[in-house]
Amino acid sequence: MTKRKKLLLINPFNQFKREEIFDTKSISPPLGLGVIAGLTPDEWDVELIDENFDKFVYREADLVGITALTSAAFRAYEIAELYRGKGVKVVLGGIHVSMLPDEAEKYADSIVIGEAEGVWKKLLEDFNRNKLLKRYYGDLSDLRESVIPRRDLFHKDYTYANIQTTRGCPMSCDFCSVHTFNGSKYRQRPVNEVLDEMETIDSDRLFIIDDNLIGYTKKSAERAVELFKGMIDRGIKKDWYCQASLNIADNEEVLKYAAASGCRMILIGIESEKVDQLKETNKKMNLKIGTNHYEEAFQRIHKHGISVLGALVFGLDSDSLEDIQNRTQFAIDSGIDAMQATIVTPLPGTSLFKRLEREDRLLYTNFPKDWEHYHFHEVSHKPIKMTPQQLSEAMDECWTTLWNEKTVYRKMLKTLKQTRNAKAATWAFASNTERHNTAFGKGKSSWDIESLLKGI
Numbered sequence: 001m002t003k004r005k006k007l008l009l010i011n012p013f014n015q016f017k018r019e020e021i022f023d024t025k026s027i028s029p030p031l032g033l034g035v036i037a038g039l040t041p042d043e044w045d046v047e048l049i050d051e052n053f054d055k056f057v058y059r060e061a062d063l064v065g066i067t068a069l070t071s072a073a074f075r076a077y078e079i080a081e082l083y084r085g086k087g088v089k090v091v092l093g094g095i096h097v098s099m100l101p102d103e104a105e106k107y108a109d110s111i112v113i114g115e116a117e118g119v120w121k122k123l124l125e126d127f128n129r130n131k132l133l134k135r136y137y138g139d140l141s142d143l144r145e146s147v148i149p150r151r152d153l154f155h156k157d158y159t160y161a162n163i164q165t166t167r168g169c170p171m172s173c174d175f176c177s178v179h180t181f182n183g184s185k186y187r188q189r190p191v192n193e194v195l196d197e198m199e200t201i202d203s204d205r206l207f208i209i210d211d212n213l214i215g216y217t218k219k220s221a222e223r224a225v226e227l228f229k230g231m232i233d234r235g236i237k238k239d240w241y242c243q244a245s246l247n248i249a250d251n252e253e254v255l256k257y258a259a260a261s262g263c264r265m266i267l268i269g270i271e272s273e274k275v276d277q278l279k280e281t282n283k284k285m286n287l288k289i290g291t292n293h294y295e296e297a298f299q300r301i302h303k304h305g306i307s308v309l310g311a312l313v314f315g316l317d318s319d320s321l322e323d324i325q326n327r328t329q330f331a332i333d334s335g336i337d338a339m340q341a342t343i344v345t346p347l348p349g350t351s352l353f354k355r356l357e358r359e360d361r362l363l364y365t366n367f368p369k370d371w372e373h374y375h376f377h378e379v380s381h382k383p384i385k386m387t388p389q390q391l392s393e394a395m396d397e398c399w400t401t402l403w404n405e406k407t408v409y410r411k412m413l414k415t416l417k418q419t420r421n422a423k424a425a426t427w428a429f430a431s432n433t434e435r436h437n438t439a440f441g442k443g444k445s446s447w448d449i450e451s452l453l454k455g456i
């Protein structure tokens with residue numbers, strides 16, 4: 001009998017300040033690795049080490065596959081070197097590797113550039129023949145007959161299961177690399193296939209991770225409605241949240257069926273309350289709607305019993321210290337229910353990174369080690385109107401202002417009043433709680449997200 005081979009998949013976690021920055025439960029399960037596991041033929045045993053939860057302990061394997069976001073790239077390379085030092089072949093893939101293949105290939109036997117679906121089986125065949133190529137180039141898949149991710153491998157303590165129904169974005173925001181990695185064409189999975197996959201998910205809480213669930217055209221909005229109606233018709237009873245562009249507020253039908261199918265919260269990239277800054281970041285969708293209409297948009301979403309998770313970005317070139325205080329106050333006073341506030345971070349593959357590199361304004365350049373600083377909660381560039389230290393102090397103040405207990409409780413009452421929906425208010429409260437817990441240190445908080453969400 002031939003010995004079964006073992007593929008070990010690893011989801012590395014930035015070891016730098018890990019507990020201070022993230023509440024690991026609230027991070028999404030590593031869906032990409034679940035897809036890789038799903039694509040792997042039965043002759044392989046597949047295991048997953050997920051550093052979001054598990055302390056890394058060396059395990060034997062025939063082949064190791066690691067994916068990493070930029071902030072965890074150094075950790076990925078550390079683990080890769082450990083295995084390669086023992087003669088185990090290592091494959092690296094994911095968005096960071098795809099943006100910086102020359103860097104990544106120094107730490108791997110093979111790298112996958114782009115989406116892995118189209119090349120993974122060939123890579124395994126090449127491994128079996130001992131003929132691994134140094135690079136595999138994955139095309140943008142058409143998303144038909146997508147494999148169902150092996151969710152059985154994910155840690156059971158994740159707060160939300162996740163699913164992807166579309167990929168790609170025709171926009172080109174300055175700080176984003178999605179369009180570079182997933183392409184500018186908005187690609188959509190067939191609705192029936194998405195529904196089939198949803199039916200296999202045990203969790204009753206779902207995060208639809210698409211960058212924009214409703215897309216950019218009338219047709220893509222209709223497809224979203226078809227998806228929501230399908231959930232209702234098939235009796236898929238899940239509470240869920242998603243990401244969408246601000247124009248979702250213009251479509252009553254989308255909101256109506258989203259709410260009816262269990263939507264509790266929508267994450268919207270607001271970025272800034274100032275028109276000039278939307279121009280600066282090339283945030284075209286918000287510019288089209290206009291900052292004067294933000295409140296109307298939030299109200300229209302609230303009317304359907306859905307809360308708004310508003311993402312704001314700080315430390316833009318035109319930001320003064322006063323702007324940071326003003327944006328903090330805007331987050332509190334506006335109809336945003338759950339507040340996300342991050343520092344603008346130049347990721348490889350973005351126009352922002354290229355510009356700041358050209359202008360010698362990257363604060364940390366000892367790569368790959370310094371990728372640890374590029375995680376949205378630390379200043380990694382030299383701002384124009386203040387020093388990095390001033391920005392860092394202003395952000396500490398912003399976070400403690402946004403997520404102190406008083407503000408978070410007030411927000412919850414306001415959300416309850418505006419949405420008249422206890423679940424929407426609890427989901428927004430849970431989101432603010434995650435951020436409260438990281439801003440104030442988990443040990444000091446008595447709020448537990450799991451019991452909050454179970455209580456409704």
Ligand code: SF4
Nearest residue numbers: 169171173176178211
């Ligand atoms: S931030 Fe959103 S809208 Fe802008 S390019 Fe990225 S995915 Fe597209």
